[in-house]
Amino acid sequence: SAVISQKPSRDICQRGTSLTIQCQVDSQVTMMFWYRQQPGQSLTLIATANQGSEATYESGFVIDKFPISRPNLTFSTLTVSNMSPEDSSIYLCSVVVSSYNEQFFGPGTRLTVL
Amino acid sequence: AQSVTQLGSHVSVSEGALVLLRCNYSSSVPPYLFWYVQYPNQGLQLLLKYTSAATLVKGINGFEAEFKKSETSFHLTKPSAHMSDAAEYFCAVRKAGANSKLTFGKGITLSVRP
Numbered sequence: 001s002a003v004i005s006q007k008p009s010r011d012i013c014q015r016g017t018s019l020t021i022q023c024q025v026d027s028q029v030t031m032m033f034w035y036r037q038q039p040g041q042s043l044t045l046i047a048t049a050n051q052g053s054e055a056t057y058e059s060g061f062v063i064d065k066f067p068i069s070r071p072n073l074t075f076s077t078l079t080v081s082n083m084s085p086e087d088s089s090i091y092l093c094s095v096v097v098s099s100y101n102e103q104f105f106g107p108g109t110r111l112t113v114l
Numbered sequence: 115a116q117s118v119t120q121l122g123s124h125v126s127v128s129e130g131a132l133v134l135l136r137c138n139y140s141s142s143v144p145p146y147l148f149w150y151v152q153y154p155n156q157g158l159q160l161l162l163k164y165t166s167a168a169t170l171v172k173g174i175n176g177f178e179a180e181f182k183k184s185e186t187s188f189h190l191t192k193p194s195a196h197m198s199d200a201a202e203y204f205c206a207v208r209k210a211g212a213n214s215k216l217t218f219g220k221g222i223t224l225s226v227r228p
Binding site for chain 1: 215
């Protein structure tokens with residue numbers, strides 16, 4: 001399996017500021033993803049974090065709002081920029097471990113924007 | 115394209131009763147199917163997965179699911195509900211291969227009455 005940690009676990013932020021969320025995996029993985037889970041909703045894929053190249057964003061998500069870094073095969077960051085209350089969500093990092101055909105999820109970062 | 119349908123948003127059962135959570139999928143190629151559970155204020159945990167082996171899959175905590183290609187279904191069952199099973203349950207689908215994306219259903223909240 002893969003053990004994923006995220007920092008911070010939760011934060012309360014002011015409108016207009018930015019927050020960077022870190023994701024650390026205990027093994028090298030090819031595929032890393034970032035998801036958003038808005039209150040009472042399912043998970044929506046924001047982007048695929050590609051090592052050595054720009055992230056691939058899903059429809060409705062843009063790099064200016066959610067810049068992503070992937071400096072190596074065990075680490076990624078997601079920044080939520082110029083935040084508004086609508087960005088209040090749980091943000092989850094996820095990885096695919098090929099040998100297990102499974103996708104593992106981090107514990108999530110619970111973000112509240114005032 | 116692939117999609118998952120979870121009918122209804124809430125299921126309530128009595129402790130000791132059968133749990134049945136429905137999931138239907140749509141996929142242009144043979145899919146991998148997953149059930150995840152999310153306990154309150156926690157991340158996602160994999161319950162079980164179908165990856166083209168046995169069609170009846172057993173997972174953790176006494177849950178199992180059966181892949182029925184003719185019905186495009188992957189319903190989750192547990193013979194006897196326990197109070198600790200109260201959580202949000204998500205069905206998800208993705209194509210075979212580590213580079214494919216996981217698509218989630220909207221989730222079902224399971225309540226267990228004493």
